[in-house]
Amino acid sequence: MPESADFIYKVEFNKQQIMNNIPLIAYLTVSAVMFFAGIYGFLSRRNMLTILMSLELMLNAADLNFAVFNKYLYPGQSEGAFFTLFAIGVSAAETAIAIAIIINIYRNLKNIYVDEVNKMKF
Amino acid sequence: MMSYTLIILVLPVLMFIFLGLCGGKMKPAVAGIFGTLGLTLVAVLSYITAVTYFFSVGKVGGVYHTITPFNFEWLRITENLHIDLGIMLDPISVMMLVVISTVSLMVHIYSLGYMNGEKGFQRYYALLSLFSFSMLGLVVATNIFQMYIFWELVGVSSYSLIGFYYTKPSAVAASKKAFIVTRFADLFFLIGILVISFYSKTFSFASLTSPTGSILGQHIGATFMGVSVISWAMMLIFIGGAGKSAMMPFHIWLPDAMEGPTPVSALIHAATMVVAGVFLVARMFPLYYFGAPVVLNIIAYIGAITALFAAIVACTQTDIKRVLAFSTISQIAYMITALGVSGYGGEAGLGYMASMFHLFTHAFFKALLFLGAGSIIHAVHSNEMDTMGGLRKYMPITHITFLIACLSISGIPPFSGFFSKDEIMVAAFNKDIILFGCLYLCAGLTAFYMFRLYYRIFWGENNKQYEHKPHESPVNMTIPLIVLATLTVVTGFVPFSQYVSSDFIPFHTHIEWSVASLSILIAVIGIAIATIMYRKENSLPEKVALSASGFYTAACHKFYFDEIWIFITKKIIFNCISKPIAWFDRHVVDGFMNLLSSSTNFVSRKIKVVQSGDIQDYVWVFFMGALVMVVSLIFFWWSSLPC
Numbered sequence: 121m122p123e124s125a126d127f128i129y130k131v132e133f134n135k136q137q138i139m140n141n142i143p144l145i146a147y148l149t150v151s152a153v154m155f156f157a158g159i160y161g162f163l164s165r166r167n168m169l170t171i172l173m174s175l176e177l178m179l180n181a182a183d184l185n186f187a188v189f190n191k192y193l194y195p196g197q198s199e200g201a202f203f204t205l206f207a208i209g210v211s212a213a214e215t216a217i218a219i220a221i222i223i224n225i226y227r228n229l230k231n232i233y234v235d236e237v238n239k240m241k242f
Numbered sequence: 243m244m245s246y247t248l249i250i251l252v253l254p255v256l257m258f259i260f261l262g263l264c265g266g267k268m269k270p271a272v273a274g275i276f277g278t279l280g281l282t283l284v285a286v287l288s289y290i291t292a293v294t295y296f297f298s299v300g301k302v303g304g305v306y307h308t309i310t311p312f313n314f315e316w317l318r319i320t321e322n323l324h325i326d327l328g329i330m331l332d333p334i335s336v337m338m339l340v341v342i343s344t345v346s347l348m349v350h351i352y353s354l355g356y357m358n359g360e361k362g363f364q365r366y367y368a369l370l371s372l373f374s375f376s377m378l379g380l381v382v383a384t385n386i387f388q389m390y391i392f393w394e395l396v397g398v399s400s401y402s403l404i405g406f407y408y409t410k411p412s413a414v415a416a417s418k419k420a421f422i423v424t425r426f427a428d429l430f431f432l433i434g435i436l437v438i439s440f441y442s443k444t445f446s447f448a449s450l451t452s453p454t455g456s457i458l459g460q461h462i463g464a465t466f467m468g469v470s471v472i473s474w475a476m477m478l479i480f481i482g483g484a485g486k487s488a489m490m491p492f493h494i495w496l497p498d499a500m501e502g503p504t505p506v507s508a509l510i511h512a513a514t515m516v517v518a519g520v521f522l523v524a525r526m527f528p529l530y531y532f533g534a535p536v537v538l539n540i541i542a543y544i545g546a547i548t549a550l551f552a553a554i555v556a557c558t559q560t561d562i563k564r565v566l567a568f569s570t571i572s573q574i575a576y577m578i579t580a581l582g583v584s585g586y587g588g589e590a591g592l593g594y595m596a597s598m599f600h601l602f603t604h605a606f607f608k609a610l611l612f613l614g615a616g617s618i619i620h621a622v623h624s625n626e627m628d629t630m631g632g633l634r635k636y637m638p639i640t641h642i643t644f645l646i647a648c649l650s651i652s653g654i655p656p657f658s659g660f661f662s663k664d665e666i667m668v669a670a671f672n673k674d675i676i677l678f679g680c681l682y683l684c685a686g687l688t689a690f691y692m693f694r695l696y697y698r699i700f701w702g703e704n705n706k707q708y709e710h711k712p713h714e715s716p717v718n719m720t721i722p723l724i725v726l727a728t729l730t731v732v733t734g735f736v737p738f739s740q741y742v743s744s745d746f747i748p749f750h751t752h753i754e755w756s757v758a759s760l761s762i763l764i765a766v767i768g769i770a771i772a773t774i775m776y777r778k779e780n781s782l783p784e785k786v787a788l789s790a791s792g793f794y795t796a797a798c799h800k801f802y803f804d805e806i807w808i809f810i811t812k813k814i815i816f817n818c819i820s821k822p823i824a825w826f827d828r829h830v831v832d833g834f835m836n837l838l839s840s841s842t843n844f845v846s847r848k849i850k851v852v853q854s855g856d857i858q859d860y861v862w863v864f865f866m867g868a869l870v871m872v873v874s875l876i877f878f879w880w881s882s883l884p885c
Contacts, residue, residue: 159865163858238855 147188155181168222168232172215179211244294244311247329250287250339251382253280254375258368265364271354277367278350281374285343295336296741306746308332308448313384322443328384330447333742334524334598338381341605342514344729346374348722349509352613355719356505356620366406366503373399377514381521385445386435389522393431393486396518397424400510404502416501423495427485434478438529441471451528472533480523480541487519488571489578490548494804496571500563500625504616507563512570512612513605520577520601527594527744531586542582542673546680549575551801553687557694558797561625562615565695566608569651572684573604579681580666583673584744591744592751593673596665599738603658606733607650610726614644617719618699621712627695631702636712639720641700643727648696650730652689652765658734660762661753667761668754685761689768697776 154177161174183204190200226232229239257280265273300306313328350370357366376395383389398421405417439445466474483489488496499511510516523530523541530538549572556568577597584593617640622630634641650657653664663685670678714720739751775782787794796802 159861163862163865234858235856 144188144192147184151181151184151188154178154184166233166235168225168234169219171234172218172222175218176211176215179207183207244291244299244309244331246287247291247331247382248312250284250291250343251329251375251378253284254371254378257281258371258375261364261368261371265368268364270358270363273364273367274350274354274357277371278347278354280371281343281347281350284374284378285347288339288343291331292336292340295331296333300331300333300336301748304747306333306741306748310384310448320443323439323445325387325445326385327388329382330384331382333746334521335381337598337602337742338521339378341602342374342377342381345509345513345605345609345726346370346377348609348613348726349505352508352616352719352722353503353505355716356616357503360503362406366403369399369403369406370506370509373403373510373515377518380518383447385447386438386450386526387445389525390428390431390435393482393518394428396515397421397428397486400424400499400515403506403510404499406503406506407501410501413501416495416498420495420499423492424485427492428482430478431482431485434475434480434482437471437475437478441475447525451526469536470534472529473537476526476530476534476537477540479526480519480537483519483522484544485519486522487516487574487578489519489544489575490551491803491807493548493552493571494800494807497564497567497800500561500567504563504612504619507567508609508612508616511567512608516570516574517577517601517605520574520581520597523578523581524594524598527581527584528586530581531584531744538582538584540582542579542677545575545577545579545582546677546684547575548572549579549684550680550687553684553691554797555800556691557687558794560627562618562627562630562695562699563612563625565627565691566611566615569611569688569691570608572688573600573608573651576663576666576681576684577601577604579677580669583669583677587745588743588747588749591749592665592739593669594744595739595742595751596662596669598742599665600659600662602736602738603650603662603730603733606726606729607647607657607659610643610647610723610730611651613719613723613726614640614647617715617723618644620715620719623710627698630699632700633712634700637714639714639723643723644700645696646727646730648692650734651692652769653685653761654765654769655758655762656731656734658730658732660758661734662738664753664758664761665751667757671754671757682761682764686764686768689765690772693769693772694776697772701777702779 158174158176158178158181161177162171165171165174186200186204186207190197190204194200222232225237229237231237257277261273261277268276294300295309296306299309309331311329311331313326313330315324316327317325319325350367353366353370357363360366373396376392376399380389380392380396383392401417401421404420405413407413435445438450442450444450465471481492485492496511496516500507502511530541552568552572552575556565556572559565559568577600580593580597580600582593584591584597586594617637618630618633619625621633621637621640624630646657650659653660655661667678667681667685670681737751740748743749775786799805
């Protein structure tokens with residue numbers, strides 16, 4: 121076996137090992153950061169489209185958790201992965217509806233700032 | 243059989259709808275002619291019905307039987323108890339059909355002249371049609387509940403016609419008074435109906451009034467406060483009738499009802515609607531006679547007292563229509579008394595037949611009197627007899643017809659009033675001498691006040707000054723007068739007992755000359771006194787009035803019945819019952835509800851600021867809440883771990 125190929129093999133082997141040795145907490149950290157970024161965006165932005173994006177961010181954080189917990193806690197099963205796919209499908213549909221609503225609001229009010237859309241307030 | 247009688251009912255109501263909806267768009271005269279033509283058709287059909295019933299189909303084996311050409315179930319309450327709407331023909335309902343359609347037709351024709359140029363002419367004819375419909379429906383009712391429905395309809399149309407001149411406050415007050423008083427009495431009628439249907443499980447007249455029926459036998463034992471329930475029910479039903487027929491103490495509405503147009507008074511408040519109470523008692527007569535003879539006695543006495551009372555009051559009134567109103571009360575009281583003293587079957591049922599006979603003749607001569615009075619009012623433009631006098635030269639037709647009616651109501655042969663009144667006198671004489679005395683005195687008073695009226699209108703000062711020279715009324719007003727005068731002359735000769743009797747079996751009557759001569763005597767005395775006092779202007783009436791001043795003043799004020807009612811309603815009922823109830827309602831019931839609503843309002847005002855409508859606020863709160871929950875969960879989980 122040539123050295124270079126061996127190296128490659130070793131690298132390949134090491135990549136696999138590295139992938140397998142990423143601790144669960146790292147995934148959860150990324151997921152938590154994404155989630156809180158989403159919450160921050162949701163609370164601080166006035167533009168509905170940005171709010172929608174923040175919402176997607178939170179959803180994706182949750183999806184990540186599904187996938188990771190499936191892999192680490194129940195490696196032999198695949199429900200978490202299916203849930204992730206399912207949630208992605210649902211969120212796509214939901215985003216379509218939300219955008220439709222936003223477009224309609226814009227057509228009617230010429231405005232998509234949440235704090236200014238208050239026609240139905242008491 | 244005889245299903246065309248349905249048209250008699252349907253045509254007036256269609257005419258009411260037609261004139262009510264389209265009347266405003268047509269000329270007044272056209273609306274009037276439409277109404278009159280409709281009523282003419284109704285009258286013709288009624289005559290055909292009467293002839294067919296009395297002379298061919300009605301009589302089987304010497305007995306009149308009931309025909310129900312039309313009947314359908316309108317409302318089913320229980321398996322046995324259901325309200326029907328239908329048409330029932332028997333001698334009294336057919337007789338009433340003839341009376342109502344004749345008088346109504348005369349009034350329709352007369353009104354073409356009398357109401358000419360009035361505002362709301364079309365409305366007037368529409369309401370007349372409504373009234374005709376209701377009254378016809380009342381008399382042909384197959385069951386007591388249908389009768390009650392039409393009874394109320396009659397009350398409504400009477401209300402709207404009394405208040406026809408709705409811009410006049412007195413007319414509005416009179417219509418309200420009439421409606422409230424009769425409605426108050428109708429409440430008792432309704433309770434009576436409910437009681438009787440509760441025990442008998444039927445509304446139908448056919449089963450209620452059959453003398454051999456099982457209704458009486460089954461529940462004769464049921465009593466309330468020591469009196470049988472049938473007596474209670476029949477008394478309550480009579481109170482309803484007393485309200486419509488203006489018996490004491492419910493008579494107070496009728497004199498005020500004279501605020502309506504005069505033809506309306508002739509139709510509703512003299513000839514047809516006010517006899518509904520008499521008709522009701524006659525319709526329920528077997529039940530009264532077999533089930534509640536005590537009530538029948540009470541009815542007789544109420545009738546006699548009312549007759550005497552109304553006759554005395556009529557002597558002192560100066561408004562000609564009010565004199566006629568009191569005379570109507572008095573004459574209806576005659577009919578009621580006659581029913582009260584009547585027995586059942588054959589000669590014993592003379593009072594029943596006499597009552598119906600008097601109803602029949604009275605309808606014509608009293609309508610004639612009212613229409614005559616209308617003709618006079620039309621000429622003089624006043625109701626007060628002080629402004630009249632010497633009119634016989636100006637209005638010959640009105641004069642002659644009025645005189646005929648006066649003679650008839652006084653009981654002078656050969657006019658119709660004599661025959662019917664004589665039968666009533668005989669019936670009362672056979673039953674109870676006190677009642678006879680009352681009625682006898684009343685007959686004298688009747689002759690007196692009618693001729694007082696007659697002399698003061700048509701005689702007296704010849705050189706009375708009028709603003710406009712009075713003139714005879716137009717031909718469409720005099721023709722009804724002439725027709726009714728003819729009827730007044732001829733109807734007395736109708737062999738009434740051949741057609742109407744308490745058990746539907748014809749019997750023969752003859753004039754009891756001993757009683758008849760007595761009543762002619764008192765009528766002549768009454769007329770003679772009136773002639774002495776009022777034929778020429780003299781001071782005699784004042785002297786008589788002064789010699790009995792207290793009594794005279796009381797009679798002038800109608801014996802303070804209105805004041806008593808006002809006292810009872812305003813001072814006692816209003817102050818002692820209504821006001822506390824109103825206070826309780828306004829302060830306790832309403833107060834509690836207001837407290838609930840105002841506290842809800844207060845709280846919601848306080849908490850509505852939370853609902854800012856800003857989605858980011860909500861998310862913020864939601865997020866913080868979730869955070870607190872998560873933190874506390876972790877905290878508890880941590881502290882529950884072993885060290």
